[in-house]
Structures are given as C-alpha cells and as structure tokens.
Amino acid sequence: MRKPFVAGNWKMHGSKAMIASLINDLSRAWQQGDKVDVAVCPPFVYIDYVQRTLNNPAIKVGAQNMAAEPEYGAFTGEVSAPMLKEFDCRYVILGHSERRSLFGEDDDLIARKVEVALNARLTPILCVGETLEERDAGITEQVIERQLQAVIDRVGGDAFADIVVAYEPVWAIGTGKTASPEQAQAVHAFIRDKIRLLSAEAADDMIIQYGGSVKPGNAMELFSQPDIDGGLIGGASLVADDFLAICNAAATAKG
Numbered sequence: 001m002r003k004p005f006v007a008g009n010w011k012m013h014g015s016k017a018m019i020a021s022l023i024n025d026l027s028r029a030w031q032q033g034d035k036v037d038v039a040v041c042p043p044f045v046y047i048d049y050v051q052r053t054l055n056n057p058a059i060k061v062g063a064q065n066m067a068a069e070p071e072y073g074a075f076t077g078e079v080s081a082p083m084l085k086e087f088d089c090r091y092v093i094l095g096h097s098e099r100r101s102l103f104g105e106d107d108d109l110i111a112r113k114v115e116v117a118l119n120a121r122l123t124p125i126l127c128v129g130e131t132l133e134e135r136d137a138g139i140t141e142q143v144i145e146r147q148l149q150a151v152i153d154r155v156g157g158d159a160f161a162d163i164v165v166a167y168e169p170v171w172a173i174g175t176g177k178t179a180s181p182e183q184a185q186a187v188h189a190f191i192r193d194k195i196r197l198l199s200a201e202a203a204d205d206m207i208i209q210y211g212g213s214v215k216p217g218n219a220m221e222l223f224s225q226p227d228i229d230g231g232l233i234g235g236a237s238l239v240a241d242d243f244l245a246i247c248n249a250a251a252t253a254k255g
C-alpha cells in the first residue's frame with residue numbers, strides 16, 4: 001500500500017512575512033501525517049527559515065533544484081546535495097518543465113542530478129511531461145518514455161523505489177487547465193508499467209504524483225485514480241487553506 005505524497009513547489013515566490021504566516025498555518029492545521037506525506041519546497045534562500053519556523057514534524061522540506069556536481073567546487077550560483085542535506089532537506093525537485101524549457105536542462109543533465117541525489121540519500125521528485133504540441137501530435141508516451149529512459153540508463157529500474165515521479169503535462173502548469181482524471185491516470189499507468197518491465201517491486205512502491213493546476217476543487221477526483229499517488233502543487237501551495245484542502249483530499253481519496 002503506497003502512502004500518498006503531496007508536495008508544494010513554491011517556485012520563485014515567498015518572503016519572510018509570507019512564509020511565517022503560511023508555515024504557521026500549515027504547522028497548526030496539518031494533522032493527517034499518518035495518512036499522507038507532505039512537503040514544502042521553498043526557494044533555496046528560505047530553506048533554513050522554513051525549517052526554523054516549522055512546528056510540525058509531519059511536514060518535510062525539499063528543494064526545487066540541485067547541482068549535478070556531487071560535492072563542492074567552483075560552480076558559481078549552484079547548490080550541492082550535501083548542502084541540502086545539511087539543512088535537513090528530504091526531497092529535491094529535478095527536471096521540472098520550467099528547468100527544462102527556460103534553463104536548458106536536458107535529459108542527461110537531469111539523470112545525472114537524479115543519481116547525485118540518490119547517492120546523497122535525497123529523494124528526487126523527477127518531473128516528466130509533454131507539451132501541448134507533443135500531446136496533439138500523439139507522442140505523449142514517447143516523450144515520457146524518453147525522459148524516463150535517460151534516468152533508467154543511469155540508475156536502473158530498481159532505483160525507482162526511491163524516486164518520486166511527478167507527471168506534469170506542460171500545458172496544465174499554471175494555466176488552470178487540468179488533465180482530466182482519465183488522461184492523467186492513463187499516463188500514470190504507462191509510467192508504472194514501464195518501470196514494471198524492469199522491477200515489479202519498484203513499480204508497486206513508487207509514488208507517482210500528478211501536477212498541473214491541482215486545486216481543492218479537482219484534487220479529490222484526481223487522487224481517486226488508482227495510479228495517482230498525490231500531487232506536486234504550484235500556485236495552490238502558496239495558500240494555506242488551499243494546500244491543506246488538497247492534502248486532506250489525498251487522505252480521503254486514499255483512506
């Protein structure tokens with residue numbers, strides 16, 4: 001039985017005042033940690049502040065990106081896995097479509113980052129997903145397969161027991177357009193089946209989140225799908241009541 005997992009990707013949002021209010025509200029109200037794993041992923045500079053403000057051990061912290069270099073060195077602007085570990089990060093989002101499209105991160109770089117994260121005992125949240133053009137061209141599965149294969153080639157299929165995959169159709173991110181529960185379920189099943197060819201155990205254990213305009217109003221029907229194990233939440237994770245409602249929906253849908 002997989003434990004659902006909901007993570008908030010704050011992207012480049014936040015201030016100390018906003019975070020104090022958001023984290024205090026989440027710390028006070030989140031009570032279903034036995035049923036759902038929950039994490040927030042702030043910008044790097046706020047990770048320590050979030051850790052010091054959090055007052056609820058059931059809420060974990062993740063980063064939004066990480067260097068592909070495993071240790072320390074002359075890599076201006078980069079943040080390494082050991083640095084994230086030192087600040088008690090549990091997760092790191094890798095390969096988000098904004099990193100792929102705006103910052104030129106390719107499949108190979110992302111796969112190297114996944115390997116570095118796993119070696120550092122950080123759980124990667126590996127984002128995959130197709131653009132609208134790719135969906136319209138009927139190549140959604142080919143795109144997802146290519147993105148997964150790069151990681152499989154580097155770390156193997158068994159490693160997916162320790163990797164969270166986030167399926168985020170690019171056309172649904174921040175647009176208000178959500179994939180229908182059936183559309184999302186079909187891709188989630190495709191992802192799990194691909195890993196099952198390599199490792200049945202990893203396929204059964206791996207968490208596959210859905211991301212893309214998840215809101216309190218659509219979370220329940222998405223999370224009710226058999227292969228949707230939670231969500232990677234952007235905009236709605238910045239509003240305590242909305243994020244809590246989504247986390248609670250995961251508890252109810254899988255309860």
Ligand SMILES: O=C[C@H](O)COP(=O)(O)O
Nearest residue numbers: 009173174212213234235
């Ligand atoms: O990582 C989160 C996704 O990009 C979804 O963002 P969104 O919920 O604002 O659409």
